Amino acid sequence: MPEGQAGYTARVTQVPEPQVPEVGRDDLVKWLNDYLKVGQWPDPSLNGLQIQGTDVIRRVAASVDTSLQTLQAAADAGADILLVHHGLFWGKPLPVTGPHGQRIRTALMADLNLYAAHIPLDAHPEVGNNAMIAGALSLQNTQPFGDWMGHKIGMAGELPRELTLQDFADRVQKLTGEICLVHGGGGPIVHRVGIVSGEGSGSVAEAAALGLDTLLTGEPAHKHFHDAFEHGINVIYAGHYETEVFGVRALAARIEDTFGLPWQFLNFPTGL
Template sequence: MTLPDPTNTASTPTRPPAPEISRDALVSWLGEYLQIDAFKDPSLNGLQIEGADTVRRIAASVDTSARSLQDAADSGADLLLVHHGLFWGEPLAVTGPHARRLQIALSANLNLYAAHIPLDAHPDIGNNAMIASALSLQNLEPFGAWAGGKIGLAGELPFVQTLQDFADRVQKLTGEICLVHGGGSPQVQRVGVLSGSGASTIPEAAAMGLDTVLTGEPEHKHFHDGFEYGVNVIYAGHYETEVFGVRALAARIEDEFGIPWQFLNLPTGL
């Protein structure tokens, strides 16, 4: 038997190099794509923790926690992309859980990138744009006042639905049971969408002639607003209404640069 010559590599197939991008190039692209500096935001948007110089794999998560950071590190990700980061305008002592989170990221050489309001408001891959598209809303217009601008969307369903049927559609979209406050018409067609915490938009919805607001979490101080302004409110979960943006953004990065990604689903029930 003749053994193959180990020095002869002519017939050995070669694999193309795995896609990669420098961290700084990706951060620059994200800043421009998301218009990261265009929004007044309590979140420190952008690169919050500096890790590996090169990004070959991305993990995406709604929230930053010890669990999401560790899962990202265990997955082999070089960058964790989140909606809710670690820094919200107040200095934090590097003690307790905050220190633990930083230790996990630094030990794994893991980059952390956060996009809060810019990811809610983005016209293509933002939370509200993705929800509006999934629900087939038409004739979209800005909705959801925030710091002098609007970060949500309002639109019309292609046909009138009962409030129960519409709530069922939302529940299928998010996979979670919705809380429905039927303060308005039992027929739904004009809907305002603001992911996360948007109960404060009920008066705005009434002024725009919307019959229904779809948002994430209820706030006690706004409980009576829907009933007194005559607007239905569907609370679909803060977490569940904000999974869309980070997933869509990670997929957009893959389309642009070929970088693989995975979503870390860590629901809060809120």
């Protein structure tokens, strides 16, 4: 139609605003408690919701540790809940003073929920640290392993093919990004592997009794230094922090799959 001709009216189509997914805090906490079975595990950690914040969850942050740094980063990212492996409460009351008090104040001022899952997240068969590492290493014929107060929290299995100890350590290092400490108490070939994330050096004797040739864990303990050599198995230490990034990330991804909530991982490595 020629420019300026009367009777021509432009139409403006209103595009609806995209809906932002959200879930009630109590609904999400109940789902987490049920999914992780937090009440079934003996644990010094106070698992579950440790600090109550906003009633509605739209954004999720995940991190290994609860520190002032991680809490502030979650608040700055606009998260409504922070999922952690290592929370603030470990079996005894602490005065809300000093750094501990500052951490709590930071969460409260940001209206940030804090949810911790320690042993339940090590042991979970789908999103647990050990299950995720076993999957990343393509372990086959997996079975529960790693005794914790009468419960198995780790995982053992077989590599699809034998690897030299050096090649296996290189593979673990590529997976975690951590330079591994290797105690070569066993043979030069790796085939049957046990995994206990974090501080699992006390599982050497159990690994040897099961006929495993290698234990993969996080950090060494001095009292267990000689165990690898005396029991005749290899132990690979890949870092407490770096072996425990897997669970919180997988859990946050599962929340996104279930509720549609976006998430981000806050990475603050300790080097330990």
